Amino acid sequence: MYSEKVMDHFTNPRNVGEIENPSGVGTVGNAKCGDIMRIYLDIDDKGIINDCKFKTFGCGAAVATSSMATELVKGKNIEEALKVTNKAVMDALDGLPPVKVHCSLLAEEAIHAALWDYATKNNIKIEGLEKPK
Numbered sequence: 001m002y003s004e005k006v007m008d009h010f011t012n013p014r015n016v017g018e019i020e021n022p023s024g025v026g027t028v029g030n031a032k033c034g035d036i037m038r039i040y041l042d043i044d045d046k047g048i049i050n051d052c053k054f055k056t057f058g059c060g061a062a063v064a065t066s067s068m069a070t071e072l073v074k075g076k077n078i079e080e081a082l083k084v085t086n087k088a089v090m091d092a093l094d095g096l097p098p099v100k101v102h103c104s105l106l107a108e109e110a111i112h113a114a115l116w117d118y119a120t121k122n123n124i125k126i127e128g129l130e131k132p133k
């Protein structure tokens with residue numbers, strides 16, 4: 001049912017934890033199942049995401065997508081991080097079963113919420129980023 005990459009990121013998730021004094025933090029919930037994901041970003045003064053950590057209270061697919069999403073945004077600038085969509089994360093994991101697609105939305109939403117928090121704190125506008133719901 002799950003790809004090898006999903007199983008790998010579920011059993012050995014990368015970047016689990018918190019960042020002290022993060023540049024931005026985003027917490028989102030999944031309306032469908034009630035699961036929660038939080039993403040922390042450390043962004044330097046050149047706008048590069050130096051570090052990214054997550055905490056997920058959710059299913060295996062949510063853990064695996066959080067893990068992969070943190071790997072994908074690390075080292076990227078904000079514009080590139082916005083391209084880390086749920087589809088990009090799913091592709092990087094070699095797909096998810098259809099019933100688990102909603103789980104992958106959490107990672108994209110949490111990254112966007114963390115970027116929104118960063119933009120708000122620094123009083124900047126990020127092109128193409130919408131206010132989280």
Ligand code: FES
Pocket residue numbers: 033034035058059060
């Ligand atoms: Fe979210 Fe089962 S419904 S983990």
Ligand code: FES
Pocket residue numbers: 030033034035058059060061062100102103106
């Ligand atoms: Fe809730 Fe996967 S079942 S995030």
